[in-house]
Amino acid sequence: MKKNVIDYATATGEDIVLSLPPTHPRPSLKEEIEEKIRRQLVSGEMRPGHLYSANNMASQLGTSNSPVREAMLSLSGEGLLEPVRNRGFRVVLMSPADRQEVYDLRRLIEVEAVRRVASLRLSSEQASTLMSLALAAREQLPDAPGGDLLPYLDADHDFHCYLVDLLGNKRWSQIVRTLRNQSRINGVYQHLGDEEKDRLSAEEHIAIADAVRRGEAILAADLMVRHLDYARP
Numbered sequence: 001m002k003k004n005v006i007d008y009a010t011a012t013g014e015d016i017v018l019s020l021p022p023t024h025p026r027p028s029l030k031e032e033i034e035e036k037i038r039r040q041l042v043s044g045e046m047r048p049g050h051l052y053s054a055n056n057m058a059s060q061l062g063t064s065n066s067p068v069r070e071a072m073l074s075l076s077g078e079g080l081l082e083p084v085r086n087r088g089f090r091v092v093l094m095s096p097a098d099r100q101e102v103y104d105l106r107r108l109i110e111v112e113a114v115r116r117v118a119s120l121r122l123s124s125e126q127a128s129t130l131m132s133l134a135l136a137a138r139e140q141l142p143d144a145p146g147g148d149l150l151p152y153l154d155a156d157h158d159f160h161c162y163l164v165d166l167l168g169n170k171r172w173s174q175i176v177r178t179l180r181n182q183s184r185i186n187g188v189y190q191h192l193g194d195e196e197k198d199r200l201s202a203e204e205h206i207a208i209a210d211a212v213r214r215g216e217a218i219l220a221a222d223l224m225v226r227h228l229d230y231a232r233p
Contacts, residue, residue, distance in 0.1 A: 079178065183231055
């Protein structure tokens with residue numbers, strides 16, 4: 001990632017200071033389990049319409065039942081799982097209509113978010129962190145066609161969420177996270193695997209970060225509209 005920052009600075013003739021995202025407190029057991037289950041939902045390993053019990057998931061993850069059930073209830077609150085009385089949890093099946101609704105909301109909320117962030121006077125640390133996340137996402141692209149996209153999807157998520165977090169509006173950030181998670185379940189992005197399109201998407205992160213850093217609000221919003229096209233149903 002450091003080499004990419006240097007390459008970027010050389011190409012633009014500007015000084016870029018490598019800045020890593022802020023560290024977060026160590027997650028609780030429930031949060032760790034929640035993230036593991038969320039990754040299974042994103043990868044498609046947990047299949048839509050299928051039932052999963054907290055007991056079976058606890059055995060699979062090698063932990064106790066209670067934090068697993070708490071994690072699955074939390075994911076239910078995000079619209080990713082559906083509790084089924086006395087049976088467990090069903091993976092929500094996102095229909096084409098559901099995905100269109102999520103996409104429409106993301107267009108409204110994320111585009112406005114990036115426009116507002118670009119209108120702020122970001123600190124040099126915030127701007128550098130945003131660019132570092134954009135460059136890090138590009139680094140996580142698979143080395144070969146058909147490779148594992150999950151690392152890139154994680155890095156993509158980190159970039160988008162940090163961008164919205166810069167607004168300092170916790171509710172806005174939570175809504176974006178929920179919508180993004182809903183758009184990612186059922187393994188919907190695992191079919192991408194088009195090396196050229198994936199790289200173009202990664203490069204768009206860099207262009208968005210640069211527009212935000214420069215305070216070009218209209219350009220940043222236009223770039224985000226184009227970037228979100230990959231999520232169009």
